[in-house]
Amino acid sequence: MNAPTATQHLLPEINQREVPAALxxxxxxxxxxxxxxxxxxxxxxxxxxxxxxxxxxxAVVFAETTADVADVLRLASQYETPVIPFxxxxxxxxxxxxxxxxISLDVSRMNQVLSINAEDLTVTVQPGITRxxxxxxxxxxxxxxPIDPGAxxxxxxxxxxxxxxxxxxxxxxxxENVLALEVVTASGDxxxxxxRAKKSSAGYDLTRLMVxxxxxxxxxxxxxxxxxxxxxxxxxAICSFPSIEAAVRTTIQTIQLGVPIAxxxxxxxxxxxxxxAYAKLGLREEPLLLMEFHGSPxxxxxxxxxxxxxxxxxxxNAFEWASTPEERTxxxxxxxxxxxxxxxxxxxxxxxxxxxxxxxxxxADCLLDSVAETDASGIPYFLVGHxxxxxxxxxxxxxxxxxxxxxxxxxxxHKLVTRALELEGTCTGEHxxxxxxxxxxxxxxxxxxxxxxRTIKRALDPKNILNPGKIFAL
Numbered sequence: 001m002n003a004p005t006a007t008q009h010l011l012p013e014i015n016q017r018e019v020p021a022a023l024x025x026x027x028x029x030x031x032x033x034x035x036x037x038x039x040x041x042x043x044x045x046x047x048x049x050x051x052x053x054x055x056x057x058x059a060v061v062f063a064e065t066t067a068d069v070a071d072v073l074r075l076a077s078q079y080e081t082p083v084i085p086f087x088x089x090x091x092x093x094x095x096x097x098x099x100x101x102x103i104s105l106d107v108s109r110m111n112q113v114l115s116i117n118a119e120d121l122t123v124t125v126q127p128g129i130t131r132x133x134x135x136x137x138x139x140x141x142x143x144x145x146p147i148d149p150g151a152x153x154x155x156x157x158x159x160x161x162x163x164x165x166x167x168x169x170x171x172x173x174x175x176e177n178v179l180a181l182e183v184v185t186a187s188g189d190x191x192x193x194x195x196r197a198k199k200s201s202a203g204y205d206l207t208r209l210m211v212x213x214x215x216x217x218x219x220x221x222x223x224x225x226x227x228x229x230x231x232x233x234x235x236x237a238i239c240s241f242p243s244i245e246a247a248v249r250t251t252i253q254t255i256q257l258g259v260p261i262a263x264x265x266x267x268x269x270x271x272x273x274x275x276x277a278y279a280k281l282g283l284r285e286e287p288l289l290l291m292e293f294h295g296s297p298x299x300x301x302x303x304x305x306x307x308x309x310x311x312x313x314x315x316x317n318a319f320e321w322a323s324t325p326e327e328r329t330x331x332x333x334x335x336x337x338x339x340x341x342x343x344x345x346x347x348x349x350x351x352x353x354x355x356x357x358x359x360x361x362x363x364a365d366c367l368l369d370s371v372a373e374t375d376a377s378g379i380p381y382f383l384v385g386h387x388x389x390x391x392x393x394x395x396x397x398x399x400x401x402x403x404x405x406x407x408x409x410x411x412x413x414h415k416l417v418t419r420a421l422e423l424e425g426t427c428t429g430e431h432x433x434x435x436x437x438x439x440x441x442x443x444x445x446x447x448x449x450x451x452x453x454r455t456i457k458r459a460l461d462p463k464n465i466l467n468p469g470k471i472f473a474l
Contacts, residue, residue, distance in 0.1 A: 074188030087154030093434030127156020162212030169388030278341030357429025
């Protein structure tokens, strides 16, 4: 397949609908100071962590209750005006951008824990609570919520994008951990999907339909998720390798042997260098695996010894332990700040971040070829991966004023995703489709499947007001 030009990968046509003045007046009458048309507020809600530049929404409404969300959607439906849900603003694929204009619906004030059912290992929360806030609220129960996408994302946004992250290899993704939802439809009706029961055979699985729908089918206002007991023992370790291939082969063998490792993250030598400079660490500037083991003291010791033995077979060295909470936190904070470390390494740059996921047996093939292409391009980049489940991320650091650099980065992204699809993987393991992966969705699922998605979208949102212009074009 020929590499595309940059323009083929930029935004779909921006076709902003005019927002009626009568709608703005109605929103201000209903919400008062909760509705803002201030330029600074609109601009804050008109950008995310992607590299796209789009005009901001016409207004921002700060919802505080489900009734607020329902009233916004009833008014938007009446005036046929788009509504874009907004949580923490940490999206990487343009999910939050008002490509067709409209109203940004900020649910960050809906950030309460509604009920904790420790005996059943569940908790029900509002969408604006972040993962760190949630774990702080429930820490006295001896339980925790394990999904960790890196950013302190909101639980609503994580549900909408079907997020996963560093713990997914052991605890799964949001798909496996969301039990029930409260959702406001495009017409302003409030529905509930699922229950706190661990399983159900009752009707269509509307919960799974909403998880990963990226705000295009409804606005999530309550989420019930699974919790897990805090492990008795936790230990983290880092191990450096002579090559990326050696680190990947270690990961593959660890997973194939059934070692129940909780986290295994790959950081390439470029990113280690960036993280060292940003976080003042002294890590060896070689490809490394950052690992974490959960369980009883005995099982953690056994897991770690097994992995250390595997690593040594592939040239792993400098195996270092971080058993204290402070040391583990220091290492994982550095990992989670890799994006910011990378951006800071090239002042003024923009990061075109992308992710793919492939079957674990094909990970080395996909990753090594992609690294070789990116090295040959001359574009600075960072590379991190939740390699335990075959997921990895490239961030291409481009000069936003240089169209050739953007074109090169987008061509690299195209080759990477095409390779992942050829290896029976997916165009996005956890970031979601948003704007950036729309063209690849047809390649992955086929035109018939995308047409079925369109049919569902039209049935649930006939006026196309829920985050329009995302996932696919109508």
